Amino acid sequence: MTTAVTARAHTNIALVKYWGKADATLMLPQTSSLSLTLDQFYTDTTVVFDPTLTADQITVNQVLLDEHASRKVRHVLDLVRAQAGIQTFAHVNSANHVPMAAGLASSASAFAALAGAASRAAGLDLSARDLSRLARRGSGSATRSIYGGFVEWHAGHDDASSYAEPLVDPVTWPIAMVALVLDAHRKKVSSRQGMQSSVTTSPYYPAWKQVVARDLAAIKPAILDQDFTTVGEILETNAMRMHALTLSADPAYSYFNGATLQAMQTVRELRATGIACYYTLDAGPNLKVFCQVADLPAITARFRQDLGAEQVIVAHPGPGLSWRS
Numbered sequence: 177m178t179t180a181v182t183a184r185a186h187t188n189i190a191l192v193k194y195w196g197k198a199d200a201t202l203m204l205p206q207t208s209s210l211s212l213t214l215d216q217f218y219t220d221t222t223v224v225f226d227p228t229l230t231a232d233q234i235t236v237n238q239v240l241l242d243e244h245a246s247r248k249v250r251h252v253l254d255l256v257r258a259q260a261g262i263q264t265f266a267h268v269n270s271a272n273h274v275p276m277a278a279g280l281a282s283s284a285s286a287f288a289a290l291a292g293a294a295s296r297a298a299g300l301d302l303s304a305r306d307l308s309r310l311a312r313r314g315s316g317s318a319t320r321s322i323y324g325g326f327v328e329w330h331a332g333h334d335d336a337s338s339y340a341e342p343l344v345d346p347v348t349w350p351i352a353m354v355a356l357v358l359d360a361h362r363k364k365v366s367s368r369q370g371m372q373s374s375v376t377t378s379p380y381y382p383a384w385k386q387v388v389a390r391d392l393a394a395i396k397p398a399i400l401d402q403d404f405t406t407v408g409e410i411l412e413t414n415a416m417r418m419h420a421l422t423l424s425a426d427p428a429y430s431y432f433n434g435a436t437l438q439a440m441q442t443v444r445e446l447r448a449t450g451i452a453c454y455y456t457l458d459a460g461p462n463l464k465v466f467c468q469v470a471d472l473p474a475i476t477a478r479f480r481q482d483l484g485a486e487q488v489i490v491a492h493p494g495p496g497l498s499w500r501s
């Protein structure tokens with residue numbers, strides 16, 4: 177039990193978004209969702225249960241988290257302790273290879289890696305489905321980061337039925353996601369607060385649930401057929417309709433900034449010149465551009481010229497959770 181276990185999980189970008197909880201305690205979503213795991217952004221987390229500790233010690237990127245900042249991590253550790261029948265506190269060391277809190281979904285890789293490392297360090301041997309359910313209790317999007325490639329999170333109706341499953345993994349389709357770092361600062365409205373206000377105040381929320389059901393039904397066969405245009409059109413409209421929920425909330429807010437709108441316009445200009453590419457974005461201003469590998473040189477050249485080389489990160493489909501002891 178006092179062995180240290182390290183797990184690595186990659187972030188994912190939702191193509192059909194999760195935006196709203198049905199149960200905030202069990203972290204059950206209002207709808208199912210679908211994502212692509214990315215190879216460039218990941219979290220490595222090491223957990224060791226140590227009988228000499230009198231409290232959990234949690235560091236992220238070498239900074240010790242205080243009581244408040246560590247509450248979600250301790251919640252997941254409590255669930256692991258309950259399942260393993262232990263009371264020992266743990267050292268948790270997490271290194272994020274993701275620009276944090278800028279809509280590049282560091283919480284997805286963080287809680288997937290935590291679920292993997294903490295469960296094994298506690299002596300549990302959970303199935304991928306159970307790891308996905310455990311990761312969900314830390315952050316909804318982490319449910320999907322247990323797997324590589326294209327992943328669907330089934331909303332379910334209780335703790336047992338809400339888990340993710342791979343749709344295609346590994347991915348042989350030559351596609352890429354170009355992440356544009358337009359603002360690396362912490363987001364102003366957390367996704368947790370944002371989705372809560374959308375569910376309770378946006379009059380369009382019922383329509384969003386219909387949009388998601390339709391988009392999921394259409395995107396899955398398109399992914400299996402490697403139908404780039406259909407997948408691209410769905411992910412772009414789905415993202416815009418999710419963001420319409422922020423503008424239609426009371427009080428209204430937006431994750432877009434000026435650079436976001438400018439980059440969307442550039443994607444449309446590239447499309448007009450015959451380069452197929454589509455954008456999506458999460459709870460932050462940073463755009464991700466879905467494209468075919470053959471078009472990467474033209475797309476990256478354009479954004480590197482506009483934004484600078486370091487702000488343009490090319491990601492490909494990434495793998496699921498892995499461990500090293």
Ligand code: DP6
Binds near residue numbers: 192281315367
């Ligand atoms: C816009 O998973 O960060 O990225 O469950 O409250 O931790 P919590 O929220 P989080 O929300 C992700 C929202 C999203 C869309 C998505 O990843 O599906």
